[in-house]
Amino acid sequence: MADGAINTLDDYYSKLNELIALARENNNYQHFLRLPLDEPTFDIDANSRVITVPAEFKKNGLSVKNDEIAEIVYFTIDRYYDTIDLYSPDINIIIQWEGAPDAKKESLSGLSAALFRDCIRIDGNEKVIFGWAIDGRITKNAGTIKFAVHFYMLDAENKFSFNLNTLA
Numbered sequence: 166m167a168d169g170a171i172n173t174l175d176d177y178y179s180k181l182n183e184l185i186a187l188a189r190e191n192n193n194y195q196h197f198l199r200l201p202l203d204e205p206t207f208d209i210d211a212n213s214r215v216i217t218v219p220a221e222f223k224k225n226g227l228s229v230k231n232d233e234i235a236e237i238v239y240f241t242i243d244r245y246y247d248t249i250d251l252y253s254p255d256i257n258i259i260i261q262w263e264g265a266p267d268a269k270k271e272s273l274s275g276l277s278a279a280l281f282r283d284c285i286r287i288d289g290n291e292k293v294i295f296g297w298a299i300d301g302r303i304t305k306n307a308g309t310i311k312f313a314v315h316f317y318m319l320d321a322e323n324k325f326s327f328n329l330n331t332l333a
Contacts, residue, residue: 206294209242209314211251214331216240216314227310233301237280240314244284244291249327251293251316252284256327259315260297265308273302279314 205219228236244252258279266272280296303310311333318327 204239206239206241209240209331211242211246211329214329216312216331228299228304230304230307231301232299232304234298236299237296238299239294239296240279241285241287241292241294242314242316244293246316246329249329252282252291255318257317257319258282258295259317260312261315261333262303262310262312264303264310265306267306273305275302277303 205221207219207222208217209215210217222238227238242251244250249256260277260279261274262277263274264272277297277300280298282293282295285292285294297312313333314331316327316329317325320326
């Protein structure tokens with residue numbers, strides 16, 4: 166698995182525990198301060214699985230070619246989905262991404278652990294907010310980045326006990 170590429174289903178599942186350990190090791194699930202507070206968020210509708218990209222990002226793009234952690238984008242989702250509390254420390258959050266292709270039509274893809282996690286109130290509703298640091302693997306080539314967010318819990322046998330994915 167060169168450069169963290171995900172090429173098979175086994176590659177995908179082998180990375181899940183690594184991402185959980187990395188996030189917990191770095192205390193990425195503690196409260197955080199988001200600045201500027203008025204930066205638009207990518208809002209996730211858990212029922213339709215759609216991520217709404219803010220107009221500012223649609224117009225200006227997410228990042229610039231070869232940026233390295235120059236941008237952290239923030240996502241929000243309702244705290245509760247059916248009977249699941251998405252703010253629970255048992256819920257893991259990863260972002261699956263595919264960068265823009267190069268001249269040979271090849272692109273990198275991978276998984277990023279969500280940074281931070283907090284619970285906020287927006288218009289009277291509890292929301293989970295979390296960040297995604299856009300790193301150099303994602304911005305290696307200029308063009309469209311595809312991504313989806315994955316919320317999940319694993320049982321003692323490393324099988325999904327909860328699994329919620331967004332559309333790309």
